[in-house]
Amino acid sequence: xxxxxxLFSQGQRQALFIGAGAFFTGLLLLAMISxxxxxxxxxxxxxxxxDVHRVSFLSSVDDQPKTVFAQIQSEYMQDGQKMRWLxxxxxxxxxxxxxxxxxxxxxxxxxxxxxxxxxxxxxRVVLAExxxxxxxxxxxIAVARIDAVRENVAQIDxxxxxIRDDALSQIHLxxxxxxxxxxxxxxxxxxxxxxxxxxxxxxxxxxERQRDSYRLNLQLAQGDDISIPLMxxxxxxxxxxxxxxxKLGVALNRVGRFLTESPKQANTAGGVFPALFGTVLMVFxxxxxxxxxxxxxxxxxxxxxxxxxxxxxxxxxxxxxxxVPSIVYGVFGLGFFIYGVGGSLDQxxxxxxxxxxxxxxxxxxxxxxxMAILTLPxxxxxxxxxxxxxxxxxxxxxxxxGATKAETVxxxxxxxxxxxxxxxxxxxxxxxxxxxxxxxxxxxxxxxxNLPVDAEFPYLHLERQFMHLGVxxxxxxxxxxxxxxxxxxxxxxxxxxxxxxxxLNILAILLRARLRRRYxxx
Amino acid sequence: xxxxxxxxxLDLDNLSDDLTAIRVEDLSLQFGNKHVxxxxxxxxxxxxxxxxxxxxxxxxxxxxxxxxxMNDLNPQCxxxxxxxxxxxxxxxxxxxxxxxxxxxxxxxxxxxxxxxxIYENVCYGLKLQGIKVxxxxxxxxxxxxxxxxxxxxxxxxxxxxASVLSGGQQQRLVIARALALKPDILLLDxxxxxxxxxxxxxxxxxxxxxxxxxxxxxxTHNMQQAARVSDYTAFLHQGRLIEYSDSDTLFTTPxxxxxxxxxxxxxG
Numbered sequence: 001x002x003x004x005x006x007l008f009s010q011g012q013r014q015a016l017f018i019g020a021g022a023f024f025t026g027l028l029l030l031a032m033i034s035x036x037x038x039x040x041x042x043x044x045x046x047x048x049x050x051d052v053h054r055v056s057f058l059s060s061v062d063d064q065p066k067t068v069f070a071q072i073q074s075e076y077m078q079d080g081q082k083m084r085w086l087x088x089x090x091x092x093x094x095x096x097x098x099x100x101x102x103x104x105x106x107x108x109x110x111x112x113x114x115x116x117x118x119x120x121x122x123x124r125v126v127l128a129e130x131x132x133x134x135x136x137x138x139x140x141i142a143v144a145r146i147d148a149v150r151e152n153v154a155q156i157d158x159x160x161x162x163i164r165d166d167a168l169s170q171i172h173l174x175x176x177x178x179x180x181x182x183x184x185x186x187x188x189x190x191x192x193x194x195x196x197x198x199x200x201x202x203x204x205x206x207x208e209r210q211r212d213s214y215r216l217n218l219q220l221a222q223g224d225d226i227s228i229p230l231m232x233x234x235x236x237x238x239x240x241x242x243x244x245x246x247k248l249g250v251a252l253n254r255v256g257r258f259l260t261e262s263p264k265q266a267n268t269a270g271g272v273f274p275a276l277f278g279t280v281l282m283v284f285x286x287x288x289x290x291x292x293x294x295x296x297x298x299x300x301x302x303x304x305x306x307x308x309x310x311x312x313x314x315x316x317x318x319x320x321x322x323x324v325p326s327i328v329y330g331v332f333g334l335g336f337f338i339y340g341v342g343g344s345l346d347q348x349x350x351x352x353x354x355x356x357x358x359x360x361x362x363x364x365x366x367x368x369x370x371m372a373i374l375t376l377p378x379x380x381x382x383x384x385x386x387x388x389x390x391x392x393x394x395x396x397x398x399x400x401x402g403a404t405k406a407e408t409v410x411x412x413x414x415x416x417x418x419x420x421x422x423x424x425x426x427x428x429x430x431x432x433x434x435x436x437x438x439x440x441x442x443x444x445x446x447x448x449x450n451l452p453v454d455a456e457f458p459y460l461h462l463e464r465q466f467m468h469l470g471v472x473x474x475x476x477x478x479x480x481x482x483x484x485x486x487x488x489x490x491x492x493x494x495x496x497x498x499x500x501x502x503x504l505n506i507l508a509i510l511l512r513a514r515l516r517r518r519y520x521x522x
Numbered sequence: 523x524x525x526x527x528x529x530x531x532l533d534l535d536n537l538s539d540d541l542t543a544i545r546v547e548d549l550s551l552q553f554g555n556k557h558v559x560x561x562x563x564x565x566x567x568x569x570x571x572x573x574x575x576x577x578x579x580x581x582x583x584x585x586x587x588x589x590x591x592m593n594d595l596n597p598q599c600x601x602x603x604x605x606x607x608x609x610x611x612x613x614x615x616x617x618x619x620x621x622x623x624x625x626x627x628x629x630x631x632x633x634x635x636x637x638x639x640i641y642e643n644v645c646y647g648l649k650l651q652g653i654k655v656x657x658x659x660x661x662x663x664x665x666x667x668x669x670x671x672x673x674x675x676x677x678x679x680x681x682x683x684a685s686v687l688s689g690g691q692q693q694r695l696v697i698a699r700a701l702a703l704k705p706d707i708l709l710l711d712x713x714x715x716x717x718x719x720x721x722x723x724x725x726x727x728x729x730x731x732x733x734x735x736x737x738x739x740x741x742t743h744n745m746q747q748a749a750r751v752s753d754y755t756a757f758l759h760q761g762r763l764i765e766y767s768d769s770d771t772l773f774t775t776p777x778x779x780x781x782x783x784x785x786x787x788x789x790g
Contacts, residue, residue, distance in 0.1 A: 306597075393634035399595060401647035401699065402624035411646070412636060518683075519637045 036498070043495025046488040047251045047258065049239040052127050054112035054221055055086065058105045065107060066090065067221045069115045069127035073098070073488070089127040091224040096125050113240030118218065121234045123264030128218035128226065130236065136213045146236060149214060153230050156211045160204055167200045258492060263447065263472075272493055274451055278364065278444070278466035279433060279500060281452055285368035285462075286375065286432045287425060293372065294379025294428075295421055299409055301380070302387040322377035330438025333370030338362055338442060358463065364452045365462035367443035371435065375428035382427060386420015387413060416519050422512035426505055433501045436470035444468040446475050469497040531768040532567050534754065539609075543568040543707055543737035544589060549603035549613075551584060553596060558584045560761045562603070566754075571729060571738045573752035573769065575745065577784065581761040582741045586709050589739065590626040591619050607707070624651065627700030627736075631712040633692035635684035635699075640667075640676050643684050643695055647703045662702050669735065670698035671728050690721030694728065701735070708732065710740040714747065726751045745785055749773045757781045 008016060056067045070088035077083070082103040089096055118126040133141040133149050141149060171193055178190050214230040237250055261271030297318075305311040342360035350358035390413050398408040414421075436444075445465045452464045476490030532541065539545075544566040551559040558581045566572050574582040584593060591612065593599045604611045612622055624647060635643050644663045653659060663680070667673040672694040676687070684695055693713060700708060710729070714722040729738060729751050742748050748755055749769055756766040757780075765772060765781045776782045 391634070393630055393632050394636060396592065396595070396630060397634040397636065397696065397699075398646070400590065400592065400623055400628040400630075401650065401703065402620040402622075403647075403650050404620050407650055411650075416637060 039491060039494050039498060042488060042491035043493075046492035047254045049117070049237055049242065049247050049250045049254075051111050051240050052115040052117060053109055054115065055088070055101070055109050056107040057101055058107065060099075060105065069112060069129075069221045071117070071127065087125070087127070089125075089220060091220060091222065094126055094128070094220065094224075094226050095120070096127070111240055112221075113238075115221075115240065117237045117239055118216070118228070119234045119237070120228070120232045122232070123269035125269075126218060126226070126228065128220050131217045131219050131225070133230065134213070134215040134217060134227070136210060143216075143236075146216070146230075150230060150233070153211055153214045156207055157231065160207050160211070163200055163204055163207075168197065168204070171197045171200070259496075263467075269489070272467075272469065272472060272496060274448060275467040275469045275472045275493070276496065276500065277451055277453075278448070279469045279497070280504075282364055282368050282371065282439075282444075282466065282468065283429055283433050283504060285365065286371040287429060289368060289372040290375050290379050290428055291421070291425055294376050294424060295383050295414070297376070298380045298383035298387060299414070302384050303405070303409055303413065318377045318380050322381070326374060326435050327437045327441075329370055329374040330441035332373070333366055333438060333442040334362070337366045337369055342366065361463070362441070362443035362445075362465055363463040364443055364466040367439050367466070370438055370442045371432040374435065374438065375431050378427045378431065379421070379424035382424025383417060383421045386417035386423070389420065390416040418515045418519060419512050422508055422515060426508040426512070429504045429508060430501055433497070433504060434470065436468070436474050439468055440471060440474075444471045446471060469493055469500065473497065531770075532570075534565060534567070534766060534768075537565040537567060541567055543607070544739075545604075545606040546588075547604040547606070549585075549588065549601065549605060551581075551588065551593065551599065551601040554598045558761050559588070559601075562763050564756060564763060564766055566737065566739060568737050569733055570753040571733050571740060571751055573748035573755045574739065574741045574758060575743075575748050575755060575784070576758035578743075580758045582758050583711055585758065586711055586739055586741050587628075588613075589707065589709055590623045590628055591617070592623075592628065594619065620650075624703045625705055626707045626709060627703060627705035628709040628711065629693070629696050629700055629713050632716050633689055633696055635687070635692050635695050637683065637685060639681045640684050640687070640695060641680040644699050644702050646699060651703075666698040666702035667695075669701045669732070670694045671724075671731070672698055688721075690717050690724060693717060693721075693725060697725075697728070697732075701732075705736055707737045707739065710738065712741050712743060715743060722747070745773070757784060759784070 050071045052069050052071055054067065055070045056065055058064070059066045068086075068088040068090045070086040073085040073087055075082060075084045084101045084103075084106075086099050086101055087096055088099065112129075114129045115127055116130050118128065118130070120126070130143040130146075132139070133143060133146050135141060135149060135152070174193055175190070175197075178187070178193070183190055211231055212229045215227045216230050216233055216236075217225060217227050219225055239247065239250070242250065258271045259276065260273050262274055263272060264270035301311060301315065301318075305314070338360055342357065345359040346354060346357050394412055394416065395408055398412045403411065443465050445467065448465050448467050450461070450464060452461050452466050453459060454461070473490050473493045476493060542565045546562050546564045546566075549559055549562040550557070562585065574586060576582045587593045588601065588605060589607075589612075593601070601613060603613065605613050607622075607626070610617065636646060638646075641663055644666050645659050648659060648662055653662075664673065664677075667676060672691060675691060676695075679686075684692065687695060693716075697708075697713075714725050717725065726747065729740065732738060733753075740748075740752065752769045754767065755769045755772045757764045757772065757776075757778075759780050765776060765778045767777075772781065773785060776785060
């Protein structure tokens with residue numbers, strides 16, 4: 001066949017290949033950027049303070065006009081109508097509910113700078129106009145002085161706590177002691193204690209009454225008044241009156257709270273600190289477990305194992321393990337570690353508390369162990385690669401100075417292979433931080449009452465269940481089908497998970513760069 | 523009493539035991555099915571420089587590696603015959619290989635300093651022997667670097683990475699690393715083939731110095747180098763020892779036709 005008869009000339013074919021390559025690379029970049037942008041925009045939007053609007057609309061229940069204060073959660077077009085998800089406060093539900101409002105039922109919608117967003121300590125939100133602050137002495141303190149008044153409330157609360165912790169709990173202990181010694185009900189000591197208890201208790205009640213008479217008076221859009229104990233108020237944001245800088249301040253403050261506080265309202269409000277902590281702790285434990293195992297296995301395969309069919313089979317198995325679906329590892333962890341190993345440990349060491357399991361129950365250690373098994377092949381393969389790259393001359397140099405095989409491995413080969421090992425650890429971290437399915441079987445829960453680390457001996461409670469960002473997102477994705485607000489919380493958690501993985505990776509990459517500078521020649 | 527005069531030739535066939543560093547008895551060696559060395563017998567004199575020459579693949583590197591059992595690293599390697607250092611047969615299964623290698627140092631073709639500081643490179647062997655006292659290590663490092671004529675160049679940067687040194691300096695560092703263990707025998711496997719001519723001369727001068735401290739065996743492709751630095755030369759061809767005599771004789775009036783062909787450049 002004649003060359004000139006071909007469809008494209010040499011140059012055209014080359015241009016076609018380059019063009020196709022550039023196109024797909026561009027597509028890939030576009031996909032990556034849009035993922036990051038979407039997550040960043042939706043996640044970041046969760047923190048940005050939204051304006052409060054005064055919305056009038058025809059109620060879908062009785063077709064009567066209604067006026068509410070509302071924040072727009074999200075809006076979209078459907079059948080030529082603008083649909084808005086509103087978070088509103090009205091007389092029936094001052095603590096907020098969500099409605100979906102079509103534009104043809106909307107009568108008016110305008111920003112309401114007078115209205116504020118009042119967040120309560122339990123995560124609920126009231127949108128209303130602050131009228132005044134009430135104290136036992138005065139019924140109409142200006143709202144601007146709310147911080148000074150809250151100071152008083154905090155002082156009273158501190159006194160209540162002090163009485164509870166010091167006096168009342170002491171008396172409680174002494175009473176319990178009397179009970180144990182079977183002292184009669186009418187003994188003078190007991191009477192005396194009861195009297196003291198009553199005295200302190202009435203003092204607490206009085207203080208509580210005093211504390212609760214500090215109130216914040218609010219007015220809803222239709223003029224209904226509501227009054228909230230100042231004790232319950234978490235924050236009061238006049239978002240409509242804030243400048244851009246002020247809003248940024250509020251947003252940063254919210255980011256801080258998001259990172260440091262516990263979730264509220266079934267993971268739809270509050271912070272994600274326990275999940276963040278659980279994720280990092282689990283990844284950290286996993287790294288500690290998987291690194292020595294993976295490295296030892298790779299050293300054996302590369303340096304000690306004879307070059308035969310068995311070794312090849314082991315290598316193939318290791319590579320295949322990387323492709324096993326992660327849920328299989330979850331089931332394995334549940335069946336082997338928790339029921340098998342944990343159950344046996346219970347029978348051996350914690351028999352007195354059976355049938356309630358001590359170790360044979362999902363927990364952060366079993367989760368870390370399961371994830372270690374899941375990421376083991378990654379570490380082994382990367383380490384082997386690193387070991388293969390150690391120059392033969394260096395090994396020979398070490399042997400020639402009288403080093404045994406173990407000494408050569410320890411002093412020369414492993415340091416030289418450490419950048420390769422770090423590569424494996426980076427991949428393992430990235431994989432482990434993102435997994436959700438196996439974790440839900442072996443220890444990650446939607447809500448854990450305690451962190452796995454606290455001030456109580458032995459400080460690190462490896463048997464405790466933990467919260468995980470991935471599980472939180474998964475949970476949020478189910479809420480989000482009916483709830484626009486928790487959708488944005490889910491995006492915020494997504495953003496945080498991305499940032500966590502990114503930071504962990506950056507740390508590992510920096511460490512690897514350091515090792516490379518040190519151990520790679522020239 | 524050792525004879526240390528350079529120009530007095532020893533009778534290699536009837537070398538007395540106290541002048542012999544290494545006695546090779548009927549050594550044969552195979553890698554798998556390939557016969558690399560066949561029936562080699564020779565005596566290498568103490569405190570002399572002995573060169574092994576021959577074309578590529580003749581087995582000279584394998585022979586020199588037999589002297590500290592580096593061939594053991596190849597799992598396919600099999601050997602028969604004895605190699606005596608002193609009165610021990612180092613081919614004996616009971617020989618402690620690590621201990622042997624501290625007594626028989628080896629330097630390779632490419633400089634292979636460890637990716638550590640200069641100081642740590644020299645200490646490597648000593649630390650393996652369990653020497654941890656800082657003073658002892660300091661002294662040993664200084665002495666070894668002085669013996670390898672490197673001390674002046676690196677004394678101010680002992681704790682810098684060895685990879686910043688030039689090729690010739692690295693090779694001297696590797697020699698110092700071996701000397702730190704005070705070996706009786708130093709094996710040099712083409713030590714200058716990766717270096718430039720000037721640096722090569724420097725290393726050759728160093729070799730001439732070092733033979734007062736230990737017996738030196740050098741493998742080289744460079745005939746001039748062999749003639750310059752060695753007192754005795756062995757010519758190997760296809761795994762056999764063809765000719766072995768003092769260098770003057772071997773390079774001026776070789777007995778064997780094959781030797782003459784090789785040194786005059788007719789092959790190899």
